[in-house]
Amino acid sequence: MLFRSAGAQVRVEAPDDLTARVRPSALRRAVSNLVMNAAVHGERVEVVARRLPSGGVEIAVDDDGPGIPAAQYEDAFKAFNRLDEARNQNIKGVGLGLAIARDVARGHGREGLLDHSPLGGLRAAIWRPA
Ligand SMILES: Nc1ncnc2c1ncn2[C@@H]1O[C@H](COP(=O)(O)OP(=O)(O)O)[C@@H](O)[C@H]1O
Ligand SMILES: [Mg+2]
Numbered sequence: 001m002l003f004r005s006a007g008a009q010v011r012v013e014a015p016d017d018l019t020a021r022v023r024p025s026a027l028r029r030a031v032s033n034l035v036m037n038a039a040v041h042g043e044r045v046e047v048v049a050r051r052l053p054s055g056g057v058e059i060a061v062d063d064d065g066p067g068i069p070a071a072q073y074e075d076a077f078k079a080f081n082r083l084d085e086a087r088n089q090n091i092k093g094v095g096l097g098l099a100i101a102r103d104v105a106r107g108h109g110r111e112g113l114l115d116h117s118p119l120g121g122l123r124a125a126i127w128r129p130a
Helices: 024-041 070-077 097-107
Strands: 002-005 008-013 044-051 057-063 111-116 122-127
Touching: 002 024, 008 024, 024 044, 024 057, 024 097, 024 122, 070 097, 070 111, 097 111, 097 122
Parallel strands: 008 044
Antiparallel strands: 002 008, 044 057, 057 122, 111 122
16 A cells, blocks of 8 residues: 655555454554654655564554664653754654554553664564564
């Protein structure tokens, strides 16, 4: 599936037979927060849902934007925290997107994770640690 969001091209890849027991509205909000972030900071966004070898499902959102330095990952998750106000000044937000996404992940027995994306920007994922 391919669509545009906030000027970015978003590609979604999920196997048809991938199922998981989730709270749909909470998970939708979490994934939409991650996709909005990626679309605002990048031009190409990829959302991939897949089953992990260890069981459970991972949802990863990749972008080709500037990313976040690894040392700031934990700060980025904090509620009302926005990194680099100068870079963000034209972007609406109050700094809750990642905090909510991680809360939702934890509510599902999962974890929220930031990493370097193979696309060059940020990877934000909801996954189950092994
Ligand atoms: N995909 C991304 N690429 C680069 N920086 C990001 C990305 N997602 C989030 N950030 C940084 O992390 C901060 C916190 O994100 P978030 O909790 O969604 O708050 P908000 O989007 O409201 O600022 C953002 O202000 C931004 O600096
Ligand atoms: Mg946000």
